[in-house]
Amino acid sequence: MGLFERYLSFWVALCLFIGISLGATSPETFQAIASIQYANVNLVVAVLIWVMIYPMMIQVDFFSIKDVGKRPKGLLLTLSINWLVKPFTMAALGWFFFRIVFADFVDPKTATEFIAGMILLGVAPCTAMVFVWSHLTKGDANYTLVQVSVNDLIMIFAFAPIAGLLLGVTDITVPWNTLLLSVLLYVVIPLIAGIITRYLLDTPTNHARLNHFLHKLKPLSIAGLLATVVILFGLQAGAILAQPMAIAFIAIPLLIQTYGIFAISYGAAKVLNLPHNIAAPACMIGTSNFFELAVAAAISLFGLQSGAALATVVGVLVEVPVMLTLVAFANRTRHWFDKECVDSTFSHRSVRKKLI
Numbered sequence: 136m137g138l139f140e141r142y143l144s145f146w147v148a149l150c151l152f153i154g155i156s157l158g159a160t161s162p163e164t165f166q167a168i169a170s171i172q173y174a175n176v177n178l179v180v181a182v183l184i185w186v187m188i189y190p191m192m193i194q195v196d197f198f199s200i201k202d203v204g205k206r207p208k209g210l211l212l213t214l215s216i217n218w219l220v221k222p223f224t225m226a227a228l229g230w231f232f233f234r235i236v237f238a239d240f241v242d243p244k245t246a247t248e249f250i251a252g253m254i255l256l257g258v259a260p261c262t263a264m265v266f267v268w269s270h271l272t273k274g275d276a277n278y279t280l281v282q283v284s285v286n287d288l289i290m291i292f293a294f295a296p297i298a299g300l301l302l303g304v305t306d307i308t309v310p311w312n313t314l315l316l317s318v319l320l321y322v323v324i325p326l327i328a329g330i331i332t333r334y335l336l337d338t339p340t341n342h343a344r345l346n347h348f349l350h351k352l353k354p355l356s357i358a359g360l361l362a363t364v365v366i367l368f369g370l371q372a373g374a375i376l377a378q379p380m381a382i383a384f385i386a387i388p389l390l391i392q393t394y395g396i397f398a399i400s401y402g403a404a405k406v407l408n409l410p411h412n413i414a415a416p417a418c419m420i421g422t423s424n425f426f427e428l429a430v431a432a433a434i435s436l437f438g439l440q441s442g443a444a445l446a447t448v449v450g451v452l453v454e455v456p457v458m459l460t461l462v463a464f465a466n467r468t469r470h471w472f473d474k475e476c477v478d479s480t481f482s483h484r485s486v487r488k489k490l491i
Contacts, residue, residue: 143455146357150364151452157365158372165369169439176435180366181320184431186359188321190352191262191427192329193345195284206278209404209413213282216400216421217260218293224396225257226250226301228388237384245374245442249385250305252446255432257392258298260286261423264458265416268423271462274416282420287326290425294318298432313435321431360451363430367448370440381442385449393457397422401465404472411472415465423458426451 158165171178229250233241241249261268262283269279295314337345368375375381400421404414426447433443 143357144452146361147364147448147452147455150361151368151448154365154368155372155375158369159376162369162372165366165372168366169370176316176320177439180363180434180439181431183359183363183366184321184427185325187356187363187427188325188431189328190349190356192287192325193332193349193352194266194280195262195287195326195329196280196333206413208407209278209409209417210282210285212400212403212407212409212414213260213286213417213420214289216396216403216418217286218289218297220399221260221392221396221421222254222257222297222301225392226254226305228392229253230305232384232388240380241378241384245381247305247307248437248442249381249446251302251307251437252429252433252441252443252450253385253388253392254301254305255298255429255436255443256389256424256426256447256450258294258301259425259428259432260290261420262287262425262428264423264454265420268419268458268462269416272415272419272465273412274419275412278413279416279420282417286420287322290428291318291322291326294322294428294432310436314432317428317432317435320435321428360427364448364451367430367434367439367444371445374440374442374445381445382449382452385446386453389450389453390457393422393453394461397461409472411465411469414472418465419458419461422461423454424450426454 168179169177233246233249238246265283266276266279268274269276295311295318299311299314332348333345336348397418400418401414404418407414409417429447429450430444433441433447437443
């Protein structure tokens with residue numbers, strides 16, 4: 136895990152401060168950026184988000200799907216959490232907090248947009264960062280790749296219908312053309328580009344060219360994310376300065392959602408008797424979000440200056456430190472899943488006692 140990934144929340148917070156400062160002192164600059172759009176898609180942000188998403192899609196290997204039948208319980212857990220539980224709990228928490236708990240502090244239009252941003256986060260399961268979480272929990276890398284690949288394939292067909300359903304349930308008018316365009320722009324096209332790139336650079340016996348290419352792209356990907364954060368918070372500067380508690384209001388239900396989903400999935404993994412190197416990555420996929428897609432969809436659907444776009448960016452701010460705490464928890468509780476780990480530890484202690 137590199138310097139930027141490890142301290143991503145710090146960099147996002149720094150860009151948040153920079154964006155708000157620039158937005159307050161030079162709002163015309165951000166308005167000019169906001170005006171560069173076509174078919175409700177801001178072209179500047181679209182390029183930045185492509186820069187973010189493309190390297191992640193290269194990591195997805197659809198040839199791994201042939202192994203989908205091996206150890207199906209871990210995959211079943213991931214798919215159930217991602218598509219049958221998480222989107223609906225996120226929508227419910229958004230509705231509960233912004234229609235009831237914070238109803239007196241946030242105007243109805245902004246509350247509706249905050250809920251929409253949370254829903255878009257909930258419908259976008261993690262793609263790239265889960266490889267980091269899997270590595271940090273000593274997960275099975277090949278199985279993680281299968282899980283991510285299957286999730287991305289499902290996302291092509293499920294993201295728009297589930298997002299549309301939940302946005303409609305929360306009384307948000309769904310611009311279906313824009314929603315489908317977002318899926319095409321930010322899932323299908325980058326995914327196809329990633330597949331082609333992987334085909335051209337990767338071979339079964341030599342991954343060096345592909346890994347070198349990904350290494351070169353990583354700084355661009357992070358720069359794209361941070362530049363997007365600066366633009367979003369620059370455009371939101373007026374609203375945030377007028378209502379600084381907005382970020383805290385959004386963060387509270389996101390924190391509850393993240394820890395709650397992990398608890399549900401980790402408990403289910405224990406019941407299913409999964410080995411830890413399958414259970415931990417499966418739970419991390421279900422817990423974290425493909426925030427790049429959520430940001431892109433929120434901007435396309437509601438605009439750069441919308442509460443929905445702000446909510447998705449707050450999701451970036453919250454996710455990394457929270458996920459690191461969950462990684463630490465998963466590592467400390469490895470013995471809950473792997474009996475051989477307990478036996479090995481016990482045996483090691485016994486040997487030490489004999490030596491003493």
